[in-house]
Amino acid sequence: MKHIGDNMVDQTRELVALPIVPIIDESIIPEKGPSNDDPLEHQFPVVEMFHSIQGEGYHSGKASIFIRFGGCNLACSWCDTKFDEWENMTLREMIQNMEQWDCNRIILTGGEPALQDLKTLSSVLRPLGYLLTIETNGTIVIDEGLMDWICVSPKDQMYPSVKIRQIIGDELKVVWVGQDLSMYDELKNGFTYHFIQPCYDESKNIEWNGNNFRDTFELVKSNPEWSLSLQTHKWMGVD
Numbered sequence: 001m002k003h004i005g006d007n008m009v010d011q012t013r014e015l016v017a018l019p020i021v022p023i024i025d026e027s028i029i030p031e032k033g034p035s036n037d038d039p040l041e042h043q044f045p046v047v048e049m050f051h052s053i054q055g056e057g058y059h060s061g062k063a064s065i066f067i068r069f070g071g072c073n074l075a076c077s078w079c080d081t082k083f084d085e086w087e088n089m090t091l092r093e094m095i096q097n098m099e100q101w102d103c104n105r106i107i108l109t110g111g112e113p114a115l116q117d118l119k120t121l122s123s124v125l126r127p128l129g130y131l132l133t134i135e136t137n138g139t140i141v142i143d144e145g146l147m148d149w150i151c152v153s154p155k156d157q158m159y160p161s162v163k164i165r166q167i168i169g170d171e172l173k174v175v176w177v178g179q180d181l182s183m184y185d186e187l188k189n190g191f192t193y194h195f196i197q198p199c200y201d202e203s204k205n206i207e208w209n210g211n212n213f214r215d216t217f218e219l220v221k222s223n224p225e226w227s228l229s230l231q232t233h234k235w236m237g238v239d
């Protein structure tokens, strides 16, 4: 396998510029909702729910319901998702809200959705016919059999001391900021599909983002076991 160092991409260009960020920010992790015998009354911190089209990764192009949960255990510098303000909703209210959309694909996202009570979500939503995908940073192990699709997007390129604990799943989606792909040699064995996605960093200028896109394109050409993932929803200007 070729690695980034084997081709023309300059791998040091931005790694040196990445800021040191806190690994765990406890202040933005919501408390779990009160336990309740009725799972429909279980409360979840919901930032937003919306019906859109998956813009990236394996299921790109498929209409889906997105549930964005509040809170994350990381604080990536490029993060463009708002997860620190949420409304507590019961699962019953969430289901009632979703009934407005003719769609059975749900993407659990955040923030870090693995912080939530996935057992309750799975036990209620799957019997209703919903297919559950989770997009996680991989730092929390997900109990087997709860999800229909697990997409891990590791952030250990930013946090060398963070351990990726969810080492099996369907899709490994790496946000590329210049790191050596060999760091995923072991991890990728646990996943069926492998994607590299150029980091689009709104805090950087057009030139930086353009160069990062071009370098990712070259990287995929020289590492064909990886596929290119683009955030097509951003081009369309939709969520």
Ligand code: SF4
Binding pocket: 072, 073, 074, 075, 076, 078, 079, 080, 081, 083, 110, 111, 112, 137, 155
């Ligand atoms: S893990 Fe994801 S949601 Fe959390 S800070 Fe990083 S990019 Fe944002």
